[in-house]
Amino acid sequence: MFDLRSLWDIVVLFAIALAVAPFFGDYLARVYTNRPAFGDVVLAPIERGIYRLLGTSPRKSMPAREYMVALLLVNAGVWVFMFWYFFDQSTLPLNPTGVPNMSWDLAFHSASSFVTNTDFTHFTNESQISVGAIMIAWQLALFISPATGLAVAAAMVRGFIRRDGTIGNFYVDVVRSLTRVLLPIAFVGALIMVMLGVPETFNWTVIAHPITGGTQILYLGPVASYQSISLLGTNGGGWYSANMVSPLANPSAVSNLFGIFIMLLIPISSPFAFGRMVRRKGEEWPYVGTILIILVVAIALFIFYQAATNPALANFTGLVQTNGYPVGSEVRFSLPEGSTFQVVSVYSNVGANNIMIGALSPVAQLVLLFGMFTQSTPGGEGTGFGMLLLFAVLAIFVGGLMVGRTPEYLGKKIETSQVRWAALALLSHPAAILLPFVVAVVAGQVPIDASTVGASSHNFTAVLYEFTSESANNGSALSTAVFNDQTPFFNIAGAFVMLVGRYAPIFAMLKVGEIFARQRTLPAGPGTLRTASGTFTIYLTLFLIIVTTLLFLPVIAMGPLAQIL
């Protein structure tokens, strides 16, 4: 077993995050409603300059379609730039280690992966991507993609407080996300990481002489500034292939805890920002509650099943599991610390690893999969909360009928059009996972061991995990040992899954926001379903769990469940 005292680290960390969240949420609300906020003196003139440069103004507000077009324009620009850089990185600046160009399909996958906030890498960082490609191209996406997510959530929430059918100005939202949220915090985060021992240097390599003899090349670079935005922006790619397992990226237990904190910061503050934006007391709590219930249960299950003895060990004489650490765990951290990082990373759709997921027990893998199935507890930057709002719209629709009124939320009626878009967004997820999965299976891309029943389940889980991670824009990978995902098939299929998994729900969120924004706000009466209540919180949690289970149980049964020994 593990030292129970290390659980306290986690409890204290969550307490701190929850204590900070209301204040940070309030700040976010100020940022996205153009109210006076900290930093106006310096930033407001800069922003005005940028708006003038872009030829836009905060006074302009867009309907959903226009907002989406602007969003796609900016994202496509970043995508094209990245694709070009990766495809041609050997000749482009900053390639000190002489990395060759990416193949077109790998560049296609990588650009799509980074622009969609997925940061799923089909390559080995050290040998396949140049420092320049990371610092100039990829790092641009590390900022733009979370800024896009935050803008979408802000636009959707505006639907509840507007009556003119518009949801804000995408350019303004992105600029303010960058100047007010991502850049300053990533900067401070990088400084702290440097203090904790993460490299930040323009020396690219250093030769080490390990005690085992011989020499080893250690790759260095501006790791802290990369890693900081990677975690804060729920991106998740790593400077190193080993990501947060690497002692250079994650030197100590403190840096590990700090990592958990900045991954959680924005996702856990989003409900509070929502509560402040709609200016209704207590409306953030159903979301905070749902997120915490599911996250805490997930962490507990994960730790419990990781600590449990692996029953397969009994088949080998002399092998016992004395310390509860299964293969693949980073032993520098205690089990709770390592597990919490992993669960929070997957549940907030960061996807950074500090454990080998392929070596986890099946239940622990199932726990991670579940987080990507819901993609909203708390989910990625902005889009995770948007997803949770869509779940809530459907839950309130069914629940509202049960109290005998046309369902309404925050004074806005939930009608056919919102139900249609919300359902589309939630249900596009299983489709984006399962359809390419079938293609992969039928096309013989999944290694199958037909000799014994259940033997294929691990391979099955690996491919399921791949597509789930891509559709959820998560980025964590189960294992590259099971099948080679660096093939044109998985590059291209994966890229499409990520693009659909990103932009289909985003469009639905914007549409739902716009439809709400067209309605006037109805006065609340005693007959209105009170959403700021414990009953609704529990209802929302159960609704989310049941809907997710209904959609994914069959594949879970064939994958992780069939693997449980």
Next chain:
Amino acid sequence: MSEEEFAQLGARVSVRRRPHTSWRRVLGDSFRMFSPAQQFRHPVMFCVYVLFLFLVVLTLVPSLFPDIAHSYNPGYYLAVTIILFLTVWFANLSQAIAEAQGRAQADTLREIRSGVRARQVLPDGKTAWVASDILHIGDSIEVQPGEPIPIDGDITSGAALIDESMMTGESEAVIRESGGDKTSVLGGTLVLQGTIRVRVTAVRGESFLDRLIYLVEGQGREPTPNELALGVLLYAFTITLFTVVVTFIFLANFTNIVYVSVATIVALFVCLMPTTIGALLPAIGISGINRVARANVIAKSGKAVEAAGDLDLLILDKTGTITVGNRLAVQFIPAPGVAPEKLLEAALLCSSVDETPEGKSIVRLAARRNAPTRRLELGSYKVLPFTAERRMSGILLQDGTEAYKGSMQAIEAYGAVLPPELRRAGAQAAQQGMTPLAIALNKQAVGLVILKDVVKPGIKDRIRELRTMGIRTVMCTGDNRLTAAAIAKEAGVDDFVAEAKPETKLTLIQQEKAEGRLVAMTGDGTNDAPALARADVGLSMNSGTSAAKEAGNMVDLDNDPTKLIEIVSIGKQLLITRGALTTFSITNDVAKYFAIIPALFIAVGAASLPGIAILNVMGLSNPQLAVLSALLFNAIIIPILVPLALAGVPFRPSSAIDLLRKNLVLYGFGGLVTAFVGIKLLYLLLAWLITFPFVHTLGVIVAHYLPFGGL
């Protein structure tokens, strides 16, 4: 005032007939609905229907699908096909029953009118008998005493005493006359006295009864907004489950983790689809209209019924809705030094010949207080009626005794001196919205009788119920503020509008609607029509003018404005039934998964895997029976829930969050438990059945006669 007294005062006891449902027609309809055109209207059931046809082909000609041939088991395929048939049929049946109920409801009302002939007034002023079917709107007809009125219309000349009991259940005949607000007559009612000329306002096929039938039979029934939204949700859910299930076949069969037969995957899909709510959705909608009809209210659209559940505000007339409509005696106050008996006797005397409701109520109250009655037996007397100059009424007996009652000023003018105590008491009563009448016996003021606008018994409770449901009530009255405030307080309404003019209601409705509230009102006069039309729910009285009836979206045959409160409950019940059955349907699915998924693994001998064993909580060891019992449960839950869908889920007014909690436990958790228990029981039943040799033989015979049974 006691309940029975109230009944005497003219409260209506409405007669609710038991409609006759034709079961043969129900059965016929349920099979007629198997036509593709009919099925296509309900997407969820249409899927089941298509799958049923697919399985019929598959069962009969398995060779068309070579891939499945090696897993083909004729008995199993046939069983799945039959259960799918039952599922569709049960859905048809539920709708047919709901339609039949509505039709029966309308038929009982319509029977009265059929085959009626009318005396048409021709241009030259003469009359001629014609069949009422050929009349057009605007035609004029004459109805004489003893004749039924053939068709709805407005009286253009004359007045008549009309028996409307067959339509409204009200036993007392009513007076209808040309001019004013009481011109409207209803087809099917009987003229008792007087000859009237009536202008036809509705032709057959357009009157309210016909509209009701259109509505329940589906021609005129447009899906309501909530129904549409729910439909979209169910449809999206179905499509996604389809994706899940179809991909499952490929994933399972290509990876060899498990092997799934087509019948099983179809069964899985049908089980997971929200068939329960999908099947019952039409019946729920129709039954909402039926329940309104059973309350003798004809809804002109399903939307109106649903809107009733959403109301935020009811505008209630004071007179007739909140109060009985007449002022009634509630208290005697004797003058100082006067024996109470003397006051009672005087009050009884002066009111015994007063035919007004006020007078009658004084007699009743006095009698209850045991007023001495001997002087009434004297025989001859002279009535001193109310005149404009005298402003009081009374009686002059043979012995010279003279008793008067009137306003305090009138009695003083008459010469009786009111002691200051009485004057104070009178002023106090007036302040509370009551009317004090002074009573004088032989020019001596003997006391006061206090008249009061009496609030209907039970109205206070209903208004409180409305408040619990979150609906505000506003009382509208032409009375002065003082009186209005007193009544409003007593009835417990949230707000009131005093000194209201005819257009006040319209202004009020426009105001409230501008703030986004849904408003309902009742009305019967032509000047109510604009407001009725503007209101989200406008309940017009059948006794009202045609204009009012056209403007409103519901017509109350009983002319009882408090009906509005009942309709609110029906509307809420309608929405709750939909939500509850949706929740039930979804939580049911969880249990069905737990029956079918393990069955798939049992089939390949992988059931011993602990992860799968966890899923098999019901311990169903025979995979085919497990699938069949889940599918069978899915089918028979439909007829089991039909009574609930038709009657609506039980509904007691309470706050929204309490309702949610209660219904979540009842239908969410209940749905989960019911499905687990139900599937297990069905499994045991099927397992027991197949132990009989007879069943086995049957299977062999079936397999033999299927064309490719031997495969």
